Amino acid sequence: MPKVQSKNKWMPFLVPFFSVLVSLIIAAIIILLLGKNPLTAYAEMFKGAFGSRLSWADNITKMTSLLLTGLAVGFGFRAGVFNIGAEGQMAVGGIMATFVGINMGNVPAVIAIPLTMMAGILGGAVWASIAGILKAKTGAHEVISTIMLNWVAYHLSNYVVSGPLAVGQGVPKSPEIAQSAQLPPLLTVQASNVPSGILVAIVAAFVVYIVLQKTTVGYELKAVGYNPYAAEYGGISISKNIVLTMAISGGLAGLAGAIEVMCVYHRIFGAFTGSRGFDGITIALIGQNNPIGIIFSSFLISSLRSGSNAMQSVGIPDDIVTIIQGIIIFFVAANRIIKMWIMKFSKPVKGGELE
Amino acid sequence: MSQPEVNIKDYAIYMKDITKQFPKVLANNKVNLKVKKGEIHALIGENGAGKSTLMNQLYGLYKPTSGEIYIMGEKVEINGPKDAILKGVGMVHQHFMLVDNLTVAENVILGSEPKKGISLNLKKAREEVKKLSDRYGLYVDVDAKIEDIPVGMQQRVEIIKTLYRGAEILILDEPTAVLTPQEIEDIFEIMNKLRDDGKTIIFISHKLHEVMKISDNITVMRLGEVTGHVNVKDTNEKQLANMMVGREVVLRVDKPEKTPGEKLVKIENLWVKDNRHLDTVRGINFEIKKGEILGIAGVAGNGQSELVEALTGLRKIEKGNYYFKEKEISKYNVRELREENITHIPEDRFKYAMIQEYPNYYNMILGKHYLEPFAYRGFLQHENILKRSETLVKNFDVRPADSTIATGNLSGGNQQKVVISREVSAGPEFIIIAQPTRGLDVGAIEYVHNEIINLRQKDVAVLLVSMELEEVLSLSDRIIVMYEGQIMGEVKPEEVSIEEIGLMMTGNKLKDIKLSEDTKSHHGGDK
Amino acid sequence: MSWIEAIFTALISPLFYKLTILSALPLIFASIGGVFTEKTGVTNIALEGIMKLGAFTSTAFTFLTGNVWIGLLMGIISGAILAYLHAYVSIEWGADQIVSATALIILAQGIVGFLMVPVFNQEGQSDFVSKIPLVRIPAIQKIPFIGEIFGEITIFFYIAIVVIIASWYLLYKTPLGLRMRAVGENPKAADTLGVNVKGIRYFGVLMSGLLAGLGGVYIVLGDLGQFQEHMPAGKGFIALAAMILGNWNPIGAMWASLLFGAAEAMNIQLQTLLELPSEAKALLNLLPFILTLIVVGGFVGKTRAPAASGKSYEKE
Amino acid sequence: IMVTDTGGLGDKSFNDGTWNGLLRAEDELKVDIEYIISKEQTDYITNLTTAAKNGDVILGVGFLMADALFNVAPQFPDKKFIGIDISPSEGQTVPNNLALYTFKEQDGTFLAGYIAAAMNKTGKLGYVGGIRIPPVMRLELGFRAGIKAYNQLHGTNIELISGYAGAFDAPAKGKQMAMAQYEQGADIVFHAAGGTGNGVIDASKEKGSQFLNVKADASLTTIIDEYFKAGRGYFSIGVDSDQDYLAPGYVLASAMKRVDNAAFEGIKSARSARRFQSGETILSLADGGVSLSPMKYTKGFVPNKVFAELSYLEKLIAEGTLVIPGTDEAFGTFDVSSVQFPF
Numbered sequence A: 001m002p003k004v005q006s007k008n009k010w011m012p013f014l015v016p017f018f019s020v021l022v023s024l025i026i027a028a029i030i031i032l033l034l035g036k037n038p039l040t041a042y043a044e045m046f047k048g049a050f051g052s053r054l055s056w057a058d059n060i061t062k063m064t065s066l067l068l069t070g071l072a073v074g075f076g077f078r079a080g081v082f083n084i085g086a087e088g089q090m091a092v093g094g095i096m097a098t099f100v101g102i103n104m105g106n107v108p109a110v111i112a113i114p115l116t117m118m119a120g121i122l123g124g125a126v127w128a129s130i131a132g133i134l135k136a137k138t139g140a141h142e143v144i145s146t147i148m149l150n151w152v153a154y155h156l157s158n159y160v161v162s163g164p165l166a167v168g169q170g171v172p173k174s175p176e177i178a179q180s181a182q183l184p185p186l187l188t189v190q191a192s193n194v195p196s197g198i199l200v201a202i203v204a205a206f207v208v209y210i211v212l213q214k215t216t217v218g219y220e221l222k223a224v225g226y227n228p229y230a231a232e233y234g235g236i237s238i239s240k241n242i243v244l245t246m247a248i249s250g251g252l253a254g255l256a257g258a259i260e261v262m263c264v265y266h267r268i269f270g271a272f273t274g275s276r277g278f279d280g281i282t283i284a285l286i287g288q289n290n291p292i293g294i295i296f297s298s299f300l301i302s303s304l305r306s307g308s309n310a311m312q313s314v315g316i317p318d319d320i321v322t323i324i325q326g327i328i329i330f331f332v333a334a335n336r337i338i339k340m341w342i343m344k345f346s347k348p349v350k351g352g353e354l355e
Numbered sequence B: 001m002s003q004p005e006v007n008i009k010d011y012a013i014y015m016k017d018i019t020k021q022f023p024k025v026l027a028n029n030k031v032n033l034k035v036k037k038g039e040i041h042a043l044i045g046e047n048g049a050g051k052s053t054l055m056n057q058l059y060g061l062y063k064p065t066s067g068e069i070y071i072m073g074e075k076v077e078i079n080g081p082k083d084a085i086l087k088g089v090g091m092v093h094q095h096f097m098l099v100d101n102l103t104v105a106e107n108v109i110l111g112s113e114p115k116k117g118i119s120l121n122l123k124k125a126r127e128e129v130k131k132l133s134d135r136y137g138l139y140v141d142v143d144a145k146i147e148d149i150p151v152g153m154q155q156r157v158e159i160i161k162t163l164y165r166g167a168e169i170l171i172l173d174e175p176t177a178v179l180t181p182q183e184i185e186d187i188f189e190i191m192n193k194l195r196d197d198g199k200t201i202i203f204i205s206h207k208l209h210e211v212m213k214i215s216d217n218i219t220v221m222r223l224g225e226v227t228g229h230v231n232v233k234d235t236n237e238k239q240l241a242n243m244m245v246g247r248e249v250v251l252r253v254d255k256p257e258k259t260p261g262e263k264l265v266k267i268e269n270l271w272v273k274d275n276r277h278l279d280t281v282r283g284i285n286f287e288i289k290k291g292e293i294l295g296i297a298g299v300a301g302n303g304q305s306e307l308v309e310a311l312t313g314l315r316k317i318e319k320g321n322y323y324f325k326e327k328e329i330s331k332y333n334v335r336e337l338r339e340e341n342i343t344h345i346p347e348d349r350f351k352y353a354m355i356q357e358y359p360n361y362y363n364m365i366l367g368k369h370y371l372e373p374f375a376y377r378g379f380l381q382h383e384n385i386l387k388r389s390e391t392l393v394k395n396f397d398v399r400p401a402d403s404t405i406a407t408g409n410l411s412g413g414n415q416q417k418v419v420i421s422r423e424v425s426a427g428p429e430f431i432i433i434a435q436p437t438r439g440l441d442v443g444a445i446e447y448v449h450n451e452i453i454n455l456r457q458k459d460v461a462v463l464l465v466s467m468e469l470e471e472v473l474s475l476s477d478r479i480i481v482m483y484e485g486q487i488m489g490e491v492k493p494e495e496v497s498i499e500e501i502g503l504m505m506t507g508n509k510l511k512d513i514k515l516s517e518d519t520k521s522h523h524g525g526d527k
Numbered sequence C: 001m002s003w004i005e006a007i008f009t010a011l012i013s014p015l016f017y018k019l020t021i022l023s024a025l026p027l028i029f030a031s032i033g034g035v036f037t038e039k040t041g042v043t044n045i046a047l048e049g050i051m052k053l054g055a056f057t058s059t060a061f062t063f064l065t066g067n068v069w070i071g072l073l074m075g076i077i078s079g080a081i082l083a084y085l086h087a088y089v090s091i092e093w094g095a096d097q098i099v100s101a102t103a104l105i106i107l108a109q110g111i112v113g114f115l116m117v118p119v120f121n122q123e124g125q126s127d128f129v130s131k132i133p134l135v136r137i138p139a140i141q142k143i144p145f146i147g148e149i150f151g152e153i154t155i156f157f158y159i160a161i162v163v164i165i166a167s168w169y170l171l172y173k174t175p176l177g178l179r180m181r182a183v184g185e186n187p188k189a190a191d192t193l194g195v196n197v198k199g200i201r202y203f204g205v206l207m208s209g210l211l212a213g214l215g216g217v218y219i220v221l222g223d224l225g226q227f228q229e230h231m232p233a234g235k236g237f238i239a240l241a242a243m244i245l246g247n248w249n250p251i252g253a254m255w256a257s258l259l260f261g262a263a264e265a266m267n268i269q270l271q272t273l274l275e276l277p278s279e280a281k282a283l284l285n286l287l288p289f290i291l292t293l294i295v296v297g298g299f300v301g302k303t304r305a306p307a308a309s310g311k312s313y314e315k316e
Numbered sequence D: 001i002m003v004t005d006t007g008g009l010g011d012k013s014f015n016d017g018t019w020n021g022l023l024r025a026e027d028e029l030k031v032d033i034e035y036i037i038s039k040e041q042t043d044y045i046t047n048l049t050t051a052a053k054n055g056d057v058i059l060g061v062g063f064l065m066a067d068a069l070f071n072v073a074p075q076f077p078d079k080k081f082i083g084i085d086i087s088p089s090e091g092q093t094v095p096n097n098l099a100l101y102t103f104k105e106q107d108g109t110f111l112a113g114y115i116a117a118a119m120n121k122t123g124k125l126g127y128v129g130g131i132r133i134p135p136v137m138r139l140e141l142g143f144r145a146g147i148k149a150y151n152q153l154h155g156t157n158i159e160l161i162s163g164y165a166g167a168f169d170a171p172a173k174g175k176q177m178a179m180a181q182y183e184q185g186a187d188i189v190f191h192a193a194g195g196t197g198n199g200v201i202d203a204s205k206e207k208g209s210q211f212l213n214v215k216a217d218a219s220l221t222t223i224i225d226e227y228f229k230a231g232r233g234y235f236s237i238g239v240d241s242d243q244d245y246l247a248p249g250y251v252l253a254s255a256m257k258r259v260d261n262a263a264f265e266g267i268k269s270a271r272s273a274r275r276f277q278s279g280e281t282i283l284s285l286a287d288g289g290v291s292l293s294p295m296k297y298t299k300g301f302v303p304n305k306v307f308a309e310l311s312y313l314e315k316l317i318a319e320g321t322l323v324i325p326g327t328d329e330a331f332g333t334f335d336v337s338s339v340q341f342p343f
């Protein structure tokens, strides 16, 4: 089947851009149907996302974990693995980071911080590897196994905060991790911290980029993702790379959990992942599984989220943002529709063309 | 050679001024094809000449860019296979169009199923298939699944499919390409029966002696145009070849004399299982010396693919020994074998040997991507990679000469060049080559054949697996014939006839053949 | 009571079988829906979203009209509409089917969340609405054991039986079924015989919408009488597992669904029968998921997906 | 201004309850009210800060908001913060502009347990928990204590069959669990399981109507008639808010947590600096913080003697004579055999 290839090198940017535009237009129509003014709604949303230092802080806090889960899912996609399990891996990462973090009382921060972070990464990696090993050894579809592992992680994290790690009477939660294991805030805006986790996340994005683009590991992982037969023929072990992919992907999700613990909550409680593992799918798809693209798409989604809170004040349910996300991904899937539209608009310019 | 319109009625098929423009290729340019009722009409031409494309338009799979089609003298508009079927056209495609996990009967009736109420009437279906197969001698196992039956039978199923739909005009696109000489005889018999029954047949083949033997009229195509139309009585193979290629063709490979060196590869009692865990290679022995080409002939599905996969580490060797330079390597994996300088050109190069999404420069290092100078401490060295790729692109004339283009965007022939150039220049000591010229046109074939000979001259041991008997015969120093996972015999190409090899390919041991034989026509005698 | 005893007690209790069936029903509908779409070569991992929308719509219409049958109808229609979107981009535009289905899952969640307040005047969950009455057959009720299971049971049980038999018959005994299987395996071959590949694929995907929608409807109108935003809480994904485990065959999908249903029923029975500390009971909830993992990990190698499933088919 | 937790309005639980308290405050105290719904945990700080900028009294609802509230309150010393169902963590000091209200959940469920035991005809009761977290465990303990008390005072030996659904949003599971418990001999099932509990309530309706052989939508009088004819029936017991209306005649009672009262009281006290009480206030039966629902539909089932006993126990609890256990250890030593009903 000939692939639709575009000669226009801007296409990778134009498609998500137009997808977002189209979904905003569709959402505007919905808002209009509600009898509200979409312009005020969007203005409010914009203010909520960028209007003040506080909204920026909020925005960046949200972006941090979204960026990491987006990277996790996107990395998997690049290697041909559909990791729906970022949610569970993030939870396990958070649990592990907490386990280590609460025991870091007498350990200096230079050691405590990396150790806690590593625990999170490792937790996520191991959790994801279960699905990886099942896929490599028995062919179990990772979509199913990671979903099951999500449930197991969910029940497990509820168990941990109400059993072994439970503290206090009111709240099912773990104790706070040691001061030395907490990541210091970059900036404090009133009670909101701009978490330094964002730096870790952005570094992670660049590391992922380099791994994918510049290393033999990336060469092999992508080869397996694109064409496992050819990879095997080229002496690349498929099962090893599937497990490795899952481990790295899960490690990133685990890091999301660890950062969340170390920067934002300083502890865990049941279901603290708040479905950001699933949001990672959205973000990876919008960012076209490119680590740098994912930085932008996570920022887009976090802005939509922060903005949606503000939209409430003009009486628009924030579920509109979920709808917008859905439509964006829909057009990412049906990118040919968007390409056709772009082409129609840019006829005179004669840029891209279908092959 | 334009004919007055009046004659339209005499033709079963008249395709007039057919032009088919693909986005980048003009596949048919004002093609005229006239096929008389009740004849076997051969359509020949180089790879990519546009034969399949022309037939696909007749069958409604493509729509002509311009031109008219007349069937039985009637102007028709064919919007899909359904229309073609209604007009009595049936097509057996170059690549079989069968649903693997359905039975023969189910495949035959698909799309025009006999019904009983709202249900399938499978009983009736089976009866009709049986009736057709009896009538034309097309023996098939009605209830077998397609994936379980041999290609020859699949071919017959394809023919029954067309007859079941009441086809009066049959298009057979390279029906003989995958068959043994005996099976070819059978199918010719069937074709003759069909003709006697009043059916019209369009027969596409690259094998000129076949064309000469079976057809009545011949249309020759080249570069999307018709270059000639002749009656079989007025022509000969040489003339046809020239019409096809547009120049004098040298069909023989020039193979210099060479004495093979020391023994390099040794296989002892090798057993391999296929995907269904059945023994497919059953106790094979052979040796290859340096600078020697060992050819393996045989009908597809007799264990050659599994043998190749076993020797390249892609499939587990169940039993037996595999020696390379006296070293036992049967447990080596793909990477370890590659590190021994054993390389491999697989038969399905598009699926197995390249990553379509990768740019050429990445594909040019596949298998060596982790080694210096392409990688250093886990980091890819893009400069070195590009340099290597550029050299190969230039030396092997890959077009367009651009290393950064995604390999999947190259034409088929050029994609193959990427693979061949990489494997040939990876410094092999032992190279395993499967179906080296599959899908290539004459020019490219010449080129690949020369490369193989060059490897031999450089003292590389070559294992050549090909279904093209001519190719095996002309390139190999020695030939072994495989049947059902075993070796039927080893012969030297200059001492054997195509017929003998054909007999071996269908399960006759060499020694039995030699006994029952007196006259033999040596290979090359028919050229 | 010891574990062994408890398991044994569960196995001889009619309630265990009834709970198994009730847990399995939504999975049966949705997984057979999955069979339909995949058999024709289009994967649809959006069953979860379709079930959610189906459950929501049926509740909404029952709530607004007071008529459960209108609710039922609209529920399955809404499922089909959502599936149509997937079919349209997958079949006409060669969209990546996994991505498109992911979009639908998110879209369904957004639409449902968005409409909660306008329709039900509250977030999170609806009020209780009427349900489709249970079917009581006194003749069956009189039979010991069997009577306790089937004597009085939801009408969806009978619908499921019809769906299972009809789908099996359709797929394996009718011309349409033959064409579906061919299109999912080798669309090009089917195309060359004049089979309408696109049409068949639309049919398959729409059936998955109808059936997964029906699964969603069952949860509200057949079982709980109330819609909650988190529904169906992963059942759509488990249905996918059931489809795979059932080897893409309606009967197989039914058995697999029953297996998952039994795991859930066993969890509930054990919690009820065993005297365990509450944290141990909480962990018993992992049983169905771990069982699925083991089953999928252990058996999936033996099943075979339709060869063309997930691949778009376009001519020239 | 009220900031909800991620449950949002419409949760039929603390968010809705608090909002009702605010509505009452608007009505009676003539204050302006507003709300902000939090969609995810990371919204808490932002939303609380936004609220603090725009309002004078800020209510944070739900125990998940604790940390956020402790962070934001000190930033706005001139504003007053109220935390509903929030208690300080270990070693946390409560800022002096923050008032916390928590509930002795076990007091309410004690009454529910007692009444369930009194109404029990089969010797077994059922309990379906959501996720095993401390508040849920306290609810369970209270219920168990109620049964224990009844057993001790009446020499019965009523057992409790318990189960955990592992989720607050799995009504199908809740329903099946309740069905299994009914099957196992329980005739009244108490749930502390949020949305999961709705399945329990539906199960009681289905089981109850089947048992009484009435239509699912039979009128209350029919149900009552049939109940007395049969001599027993099947019920569920609701939690948090008054859930009796969800299945009239089948929900015996609900153990309510009066978050609305807490919110109202909080706002009322916050209006004068003098009366504002920072720190933690634990609302109990005595303060109207928890209570049993009025049992609008089911009063008729319950013998007056039971109500009399309940009132007496309520009095003892309010006086502090009777302390309902909130921990496993306290439950072990919980003993009411010394209680003497004055009648």
Ligand SMILES: Nc1ncnc2c1ncn2[C@@H]1O[C@H](COP(=O)(O)OP(=O)(O)OP(=O)(O)O)[C@@H](O)[C@H]1O
Binding pocket: B022, B023, B024, B025, B026, B027, B045, B046, B047, B048, B049, B050, B051, B052, B053, B054, B094, B439, C316
């Ligand atoms: N689907 C297609 N899209 C674009 N180009 C095509 C397509 N199919 C064939 N072509 C081009 O049309 C030309 C004619 O191809 P065709 O398959 O008709 O050749 P052929 O004569 O059948 O060759 P062969 O002997 O290999 O079967 C080739 O150059 C090929 O590249």
Ligand SMILES: Nc1ncnc2c1ncn2[C@@H]1O[C@H](COP(=O)(O)OP(=O)(O)OP(=O)(O)O)[C@@H](O)[C@H]1O
Binding pocket: A002, B047, B048, B052, B094, B411, B412, B413, B438, B439, B440
């Ligand atoms: N869509 C396409 N775009 C560009 N080139 C194509 C396309 N389809 C086919 N080709 C090329 O056209 C040539 C002939 O195409 P075709 O599909 O007819 O294969 P073929 O030659 O018939 O195969 P075989 O090797 O069996 O003879 C091949 O080199 C192939 O790579």
Ligand SMILES: [Mg+2]
Binding pocket: B051, B052, B053, B094, B173
């Ligand atoms: Mg051809």
Ligand SMILES: [Mg+2]
Binding pocket: B048, B052, B094
């Ligand atoms: Mg061709």
